[in-house]
Amino acid sequence: MAITSAPGAIRAASRPAPSSPAGRQRTSLGRKVRDNLTGHAFLIGAVLCFAVFSWYPMVRGIVMSFQRTRRGETTWVGWDNYLRILDDPSFWTAWKNTFYFTVLALVLGYAVPFFVAILLNEFRHAKGYLRILVYLPVMLPPASALFLFKFYAYDPSDAGLFNAILKALGLPTSQWMQSPDMTMPAMVIASTWMNMGGAVLIYLAALQNIPGELYEAAELDGAGVWRRIRHVTIPQTRLILALLAMLQIVATMQLFIEPLILANGAGAEDSATSVAYLIYQHGFFQNDLNGAAALGVIMLVVLAGFSAVYLRLTAKQD
Amino acid sequence: MAQDSGTRTLISQAQLQRGPGRAIYWTLLAVVIIGFTLVFLGPLYWMVTGALKSGQEIAQTPPSLFPQDPQWQNYADAWNNLALAKLLFNTFYYAAGAVLFQLVFDTAAAYSLSKLRPVFGNAILGMMLATLMIPAMVLIVPQYVTVIDLPIVHISLLDSPFAIWLPLVANAFNIFLLKRFFDSIPEDLMAAALMDGATPLRTLWSIILPMSRPILGVVSIFAVTAVWKDFLWPKLVMPSPETRTVSVGIYAFAGGTPMNVVIAASVIAAIPTVIIFLIFQRNIMSGLTAGGLKG
Numbered sequence: 001m002a003i004t005s006a007p008g009a010i011r012a013a014s015r016p017a018p019s020s021p022a023g024r025q026r027t028s029l030g031r032k033v034r035d036n037l038t039g040h041a042f043l044i045g046a047v048l049c050f051a052v053f054s055w056y057p058m059v060r061g062i063v064m065s066f067q068r069t070r071r072g073e074t075t076w077v078g079w080d081n082y083l084r085i086l087d088d089p090s091f092w093t094a095w096k097n098t099f100y101f102t103v104l105a106l107v108l109g110y111a112v113p114f115f116v117a118i119l120l121n122e123f124r125h126a127k128g129y130l131r132i133l134v135y136l137p138v139m140l141p142p143a144s145a146l147f148l149f150k151f152y153a154y155d156p157s158d159a160g161l162f163n164a165i166l167k168a169l170g171l172p173t174s175q176w177m178q179s180p181d182m183t184m185p186a187m188v189i190a191s192t193w194m195n196m197g198g199a200v201l202i203y204l205a206a207l208q209n210i211p212g213e214l215y216e217a218a219e220l221d222g223a224g225v226w227r228r229i230r231h232v233t234i235p236q237t238r239l240i241l242a243l244l245a246m247l248q249i250v251a252t253m254q255l256f257i258e259p260l261i262l263a264n265g266a267g268a269e270d271s272a273t274s275v276a277y278l279i280y281q282h283g284f285f286q287n288d289l290n291g292a293a294a295l296g297v298i299m300l301v302v303l304a305g306f307s308a309v310y311l312r313l314t315a316k317q318d
Numbered sequence: 319m320a321q322d323s324g325t326r327t328l329i330s331q332a333q334l335q336r337g338p339g340r341a342i343y344w345t346l347l348a349v350v351i352i353g354f355t356l357v358f359l360g361p362l363y364w365m366v367t368g369a370l371k372s373g374q375e376i377a378q379t380p381p382s383l384f385p386q387d388p389q390w391q392n393y394a395d396a397w398n399n400l401a402l403a404k405l406l407f408n409t410f411y412y413a414a415g416a417v418l419f420q421l422v423f424d425t426a427a428a429y430s431l432s433k434l435r436p437v438f439g440n441a442i443l444g445m446m447l448a449t450l451m452i453p454a455m456v457l458i459v460p461q462y463v464t465v466i467d468l469p470i471v472h473i474s475l476l477d478s479p480f481a482i483w484l485p486l487v488a489n490a491f492n493i494f495l496l497k498r499f500f501d502s503i504p505e506d507l508m509a510a511a512l513m514d515g516a517t518p519l520r521t522l523w524s525i526i527l528p529m530s531r532p533i534l535g536v537v538s539i540f541a542v543t544a545v546w547k548d549f550l551w552p553k554l555v556m557p558s559p560e561t562r563t564v565s566v567g568i569y570a571f572a573g574g575t576p577m578n579v580v581i582a583a584s585v586i587a588a589i590p591t592v593i594i595f596l597i598f599q600r601n602i603m604s605g606l607t608a609g610g611l612k613g
Contacts, residue, residue, distance in 0.1 A: 035434065035436070036436040036437055037436075038434060038436075038518050039430045039434035039435065039436025039439065040430070040436050042426040042427065042429055042430035042434060042518070042522075043426070043427050043430045043431070043436070043439075043442065045422070045423035045426060045427070045487065046423045046424055046426070046427035046446075046487055046488070046493065047427070047442060049423065049484050049485070049487035049488040050445070050446055050449065050487075050488040050490075052464065052468065052469065052484070053461060053464065053465075053484060053485040053487075053488045054449045054452075054457070054485075054488045055445065055449070056460075056464060056469065057457050057460035057461045057463075057464050058449075058452060058457065058460070060460040060463065060464065061456065061457065061459065061460035064459070064460060064463070118328065119346075119350065120350075121327055121328070122327055122328055122329055123347055123350070124334070125347060126347065126351055129351070130350065130351070130354055131603065132595075132596075132599055133354045133355065133358040133359060134354065134358060135595070135599070135602075135603065136358055136359070136362070136592070136595065137358060137361075139543060139588075139591045139592055139594070139595040140547075140588045140591065140592070141546055141547050141549075141564070141565045141584075141587055141588055141591065142547060142549060142565070143549055143565035143566075143568055143569055143584070143587070144565070144568070144584035144585070144587050144588040145584075145588075147568070147572065147580055147581060147584045148361060148364070148365045148581065148584065149361075151368075151577045151580065151581055152361075152364055152365065152368050152376075152581070153361065153364075157377070157379070158379040158380070159376065159377050159378060159379045159380075159381050160381075161361075161364055161381065164379070164380050164381050167380070168380070193357075193358075193361070198606060201603055201606050201607055202606065202607060204607075205607035207327070210327075212326025212327070213326070215326055215327065215328060215330070216326060216330075219330065225328065225329065228328055229328065232328075233328060250453055253453065253455075254453050254454060254455040256455065256550060257549050257550070261569065275455075276455040279455055279458065279459065280458075280550070283458070283459045283462070284554065289459055289463060292459040293459050293460060296455065296456040296457070296458070296459055296460075297456070299453065299455065299456050300452065300453070300456045303453060303456075307451070
């Protein structure tokens with residue numbers, strides 16, 4: 001991409017030079033006001049949408065988490081919502097499940113795309129075909145893809161796709177979503193299959209920006225393939241790797257549609273309940289919008305914590 | 319990205335052309351092509367053909383590779399019983415409106431921030447970009463409460479397409495993408511237009527937009543796929559059966575419908591985005607990587 005940023009001195013260059021100093025004063029003031037009004041007129045549509053659907057809800061979410069609405073009457077209740085949420089055992093189950101998912105997804109959904117990208121970057125043939133294949137699942141509606149996994153892949157009988165493959169290979173079959181131990185790995189597999197294409201393409205773009213001379217030099221120094229990956233590829237893509245790790249954590253924390261469709265929400269022995277699913281439950285089934293708002297604020301604080309750690313780590317490396 | 323065939327990568331061209339390197343390269347390539355086809359295309363094949371099997375055939379062990387007696391009826395049932403025509407129409411309608419609203423408002427905003435640069439422009443841009451840090455799930459409840467009773471005007475957008483269109487305009491990623499593109503358009507062009515007495519609107523329409531077709535295409539495709547893939551938000555704000563999107567509709571019917579019919583409906587729901595992808599794959603992939611991740 002050859003997009004270079006050149007914001008400019010248009011204001012100075014664009015105007016015909018005014019003839020007299022007195023006229024200059026007047027026109028430039030009137031012009032300035034008018035130019036600014038025009039500028040804001042172009043902005044107003046987007047700004048209103050941001051205000052109503054993004055900025056205001058953010059503030060309102062925090063306010064709601066300290067209120068309670070009963071029979072149309074809203075009162076301030078301080079930390080009551082938070083205390084009630086923290087008291088609920090499913091809160092801790094949900095966080096445990098969500099962190100477990102995040103860690104598994106980091107191992108599978110983060111490392112695998114990186115090595116897939118390194119591999120694809122070496123091929124001189126079938127590049128386009130392989131890229132299309134990897135990205136194709138990203139384009140499916142998640143609900144469609146998850147019904148495929150739920151009904152065909154994770155069928156706990158031997159007629160299911162995965163069990164048939166395991167059986168053909170002589171491996172033990174699994175109960176998949178019906179087994180509390182397999183629920184999370186099964187959701188991570190489905191989620192990685194659906195989403196890894198985006199990460200692969202971003203890594204590929206980053207790999208193509210590595211100067212070839214670095215590999216050349218490493219090779220002359222006698223570095224093998226693995227050492228070249230460790231000492232050239234990874235350091236050169238460090239920033240993208242760190243950024244995608246952060247994005248991945250934010251995305252996996254919002255785990256919702258996988259438990260909803262694959263596990264009908266909570267899953268076997270609550271093994272699928274996620275924090276996002278809990279927000280949905282409180283907000284839209286238990287008539288507890290305030291509790292749901294409190295859960296949202298807690299999620300935001302946890303993610304802000306991760307971001308702070310991330311900024312610390314990346315700042316140190318530079 | 320264009321000259322990637324010539325650049326040196328992890329393993330040198332020479333190494334791949336010599337004896338053992340060459341053999342390893344071709345073996346690995348074959349393994350990866352077959353493996354990726356099985357992993358990424360295989361499930362889709364399973365989905366399309368599985369929906370053609372009868373209830374008995376789908377439960378048989380080991381599963382059959384080809385449907386023995388294709389039940390086209392499953393697809394017909396999905397189409398009729400789930401009213402897929404209506405669901406698909408709704409989703410198209412929401413997607414088309416989302417493209418229109420995003421193109422008009424986000425382009426205007428990005429143009430203003432890039433070229434007109436009014437006072438507080440940077441502060442506004444900063445506040446827009448800050449929303450990228452806030453996960454959607456955190457906002458879902460207050461956003462829903464806002465939509466069912468809009469501030470000041472006190473109307474509810476429930477079951478109205480505006481409940482999908484307007485929140486999508488608040489897309490900082492689009493504005494960032496568009497602004498970056500507009501920034502790359504030389505200021506001289508703008509200056510020349512202004513000298514000729516063109517208004518800012520006319521400059522946008524006759525000079526900036528014609529040059530920005532690629533990025534407008536990317537934004538439009540992203541808008542369509544975002545609406546097509548979204549699930550929770552349309553489920554919440556489009557509660558009545560007449561206004562549902564296709565994903566939500568299939569989910570709503572999944573409980574009381576035979577498995578193969580649900581899968582057949584899922585296949586039909588996925589066809590539009592897959593077609594869009596196959597047609598526009600170049601734009602989608604370049605848009606994805608241009609998205610400022612290496613900014």
